[in-house]
Amino acid sequence: MKARPTIFWHRRDLRFPDNAGLYRALKAGGPVLPIFIFDQEILRKLEDPRDARVTFIHRSVTELAEAYRSMGSDLRVYYGKPLEVWAGIVKDLQPRAVYTNRDYEPYARERDGAVEALLEKAGATFHHYKDHLIFEGKEVQKNDGGPYTVYTPFWNKWRERLKSRMSTFEGKEISYYLKPYPNEKYAKNLLPVAKPGKIISLQEMGFEPARTDFPPTEVSRKLIQHYDETRDFPGTEGTSRLGVHFRHGTISIREKARRAQGLNETYLKELVWRDFYSNILQHFPYVVEGPFREEYAAIPWENNEDHFAAWCAGRTGVPLVDAGMRQLNATGYMHNRVRMIVASYLTKHLLINWQWGEHYFAKKLLDFELASNNGGWQWAASCGTDAQPYFRIFNYESQQKKFDPDFTYVKAWVPEFGTPEYPSEPLVEHKFGRERALEVYKKALAEAKRG
Incomplete structure (x- = not known):
């Protein structure tokens, strides 16, 4: 009778070396079959068919498969809704155990709970580790x-x-x-695969290749x-x-x-x-839906859609903000200092709900991570953990003088800066925006405290 395999499920750990859950699976014995699932539940929510993150994941999965093949095994790649994919895996492979690394986001925890229940019914154990x-x-x-x-x-x-x-x-x-976990020591416990499987293409999943100039790992x-x-x-x-x-x-x-x-x-x-x-x-999983400091839910945001559109496009008339947004739109990256400045401008000067900015970053950032993105935006809006006080509002002019005094960064991303084509005045200038934000925040928080 054919031995029931152990499966290692790759998710946010697209590497063989120093992988905690994979190490546990390999050390426990074999044969270990690694898999990856392109999650249809996540991919269907992406609006851009050239989303660079999907290209990055696809490239990384392909490289990981090549690494396994060099060791005489393979990475089996699936596409679909995870629970349906796992139902098929259980039927076809009858795994005795499934190992993976933990993911702490609400969707992932719900998904993993459902998969674990399915595996338990099939007589397979589910093991997850910190990585x-x-x-x-x-x-x-x-x-x-x-x-x-x-x-x-x-x-x-x-x-x-x-x-x-x-x-x-x-x-x-x-x-x-x-x-580090010495995974190489136990590579012999990988399932031998003579004929590697086919990896689904981007096009088959409804996507197109995007930019390939991703940052190096070193x-x-x-x-x-x-x-x-x-x-x-x-x-x-x-x-x-x-x-x-x-x-x-x-x-x-x-x-x-x-x-x-x-x-x-x-x-x-x-x-x-x-x-x-x-x-x-x-x-505090409720931070996904609203402010950590719940009294900040009372802030009466302006939410001017024209202003938001100008902020998204990098056309606010504030050079550092515009440069940051254009860098984000073009590359999927924004410098960390600039992230704070553009977030402060949106939430304080424009008085636009921080969740609008959070969601825009979630669509654009190559390094989007729910916890960090949410935490950073709540910090900027003064409603999160360890947040800057609401009365601390970035002065974009002093930030410019301090961190980009020669406008090197601005000129790289806003070529019309300094010409008649660039706005002579910002959407909301600093003094007015600061005083309005202070008044709005102070009044709303006082009312929330009384109420």
Whole structure:
């Protein structure tokens, strides 16, 4: 009788090395068959047939399949609604166990619960592990219990926990939590596949190839060493741009955190924001639908649709905002400092609901991640965890002078800047926008407190 295989389900972990769940599956014995599902439930919501994220995932899945084939196995690729796909897998392969890495977003948790129930009925066990975070859920908590909602104490406890258990790697003492999983050691437990399967094309799923100039998976040692000095200047190559790789797991967060730990603490702290916002989402899932600070739901937004359209197109008359939005529209990326400025302008100067901006970023960002995107937008609108107070409003002119004084970044993305074609006045200038925002926020919060 043919042995029932173990299946490893790739999702946000499109790599073979240092993959936590895959390591557990391989170490438990074999044969292990890796699979990937192009999720129709997610793909059907995408509006652009040339969505670069789908191209990135398809390319990464293809490269992962090639890696497995070089080891004498294969990555079986499916397309459809996950529960229906799994019903077919159970019928065809009769797996004895399924291993995967955890995904903390609400849709993913609901999907995984349904898949686990289906597998249980078929007599298969479902195992899931932490992989794309260093610490999750209850691993970093206050001394008296409960999650942190302010970053700095979270970071301090995170760092303390990192040092609480040490190990050895390549002759050096490192944190146990950053030690890589030696998957190569157990590659012999992969299911041998003589004839690799076909990978569904983008066109068969209703998409077309998009841009292919995705950022590399490696950044220079020099960039990380000087990250704290260069990260705020959008006109220079001062950030790693690894977000898309973290999002889809084409690189290991443990490897990058281990490297950052020895080079630049500021860079490491930026990586830890991913853990922080994911922990917020895990503990307070209602933030997906509304503000963390629920009294901010009372803000009477202007929601001027013409202003929103101008913001989306990068035609607000504020050079730094326009450059950022055009960079986003053209590349799927926006510099982190500029993300804060454009979000502040939308929510404070234009008084447009932060969720409008959040949803636009969700459509455009290559590195879109629900927890981080939601957290960043709520921070800008002052309604989230550890948010800037509502009375702190970015002055886009002083931000320009400080971080792009020569207009290098602006000129790269707004070629008509400085000519008669560029607006002489912004949609909403700073003094008026600031005073209006202060009045609106203050009044609405006072009324919410009374009511």
